[in-house]
Amino acid sequence: MNKKGDKLISVYWFAILFIVAAGIVYMVSAFYGKPYDIREAEADILTTKIAGCISEAGYLKEGVLTENFRENFAEICTINFQVEDAYGWRDRGQYYVEVEFLDFGTGQQVFEASEGNSGLKPDCELEGKTLPVCIERSFYSIDENGNQYQVNILSIVRKTEKNVQ
């Protein structure tokens, strides 16, 4: 009788072991099968880079509020939005950055510049993990004449296929 009971227990024991193992295997596969999502870090770095490109120690850098800056924004800020030729990314840009200068007193826009795929901007209004990551930061700066500005930087990184599953 006891022996029968022992055998029954070992069958259950293996059944439990199998269920636990299956659970662990599923969780590990789910965790390591998902790609690392670094888009937020990328957007943060992009924002910091643009901020450093237009302002230093609280003062706007020379030539920022000019047509030349708007036209050569990417070159002046040393950014290159070329991406790998995968998932049709070359045809559809994966980055967008926009910088906006508002008069600190009136809140009116006095200057703006942008680079990248502006088609990504409407996605920032939506919610969902397969959408681009948008980060908006603001800071205060003054120019050499003492004019005060609020500078808004919007950075968007898409690259969904390599960061979200």
Next chain:
Amino acid sequence: MRSPAKNKLKNKRGNILTENIIFIILNLVFLSILIVFLVSRMGAAAVLEEMHAKQIALMISAAEPGMTIHLDMEKAINIAKKEGINLDDVVTRKDNLITVKLREKGGYSYSFFNDVDISIYPDTTHPEDVTDYVIKINNYKNE
């Protein structure tokens, strides 16, 4: 001469011991397979390729000319050596695309947006024990 009752008792004891040993061995085999699976998943070449490609792309995006970055890639290097990949081909850069390749039929690429000229090479300060890669940010491309 031993009595039949004593013989029966001895056989029963022998059976119980054998069954217990088989049970313990099966448990150990089961757990070992599970541990091997977990370790293989955690240190899988594909996972390391993705991790290092993204890590390097982020570091370059955030770096400035004049910086030299030493990145510990010991696990990845060991896998690459086992797979027979030349250490110069483990981390490569084409335009602004970083590729980490640890297997013959593998590799993971990720782009960075900082328009800089860089050099990436294995740190051969100790040639017999290479564990790091050096990423040198030379200067901005438009300078």
